[in-house]
Amino acid sequence: MRTLLLLLLALPLLAAAEPATLIRATELKQEPATDAATVATLPENAAVEALQRKGGWTRIKAGASEGWVRMLALRFGGPGEAKKGDSGVTQLFNVARTGTSGAQVTTGARGLDADQLTNAQPNPAELAKMDGFAADAEAAASFAAKGKLSATAVEYPK
Secondary structure: OHHHHHHHHHHHHHOOOEEEEEOOOEEEEOOOOOOOOEEEEEOOOOEEEEEEEEOOEEEEEEOOEEEEEEHHHEEEOOOOOOOOOOOHHHHHHHHHHHOOOOOOOOOOOOOOOHHHHHOOOOOHHHHHHHHOOOOOHHHHHHHHHHOOOOOOOOOOOO
16 A cells, blocks of 8 residues: 555656757647648757657647657757766656666657558658659769769669
8 A cells, every 4th residue: 555655656756847958950840740830940959848759759848839849859858967877766767657767778760650651641742842852864874974983783682
């Protein structure tokens, strides 16, 4: 019973926001997606509170604004504060909150979840933007000639 009471008292600590700083100016998005509406543009070194993580995105609170930024735009801890090693008690809370001790750091994003795949919509504007990056055959040949590159046939793997 006593252990249960202690766990219940510790629950608010598990839900606390984590202080972070933006390492570059970034757009605060309404949803965790690059094509989501921009809520605000936040300056470099802005102090924020990290609230939730989803894939490669983190929901933050910056002053009165709340939204999503890319996880790699954040440095966790207060402004100018170096990340300290976790104490045994902090590691215990990390295990309860995330299932890990906090000793490992992972950057990047997992793949798309089932809802994202089910609700995927084409974005013609982004496709057109990508088409603008393509090089025509003449430009590619000119680039290859300047770099003294030559064509090599590569057999398709079986």
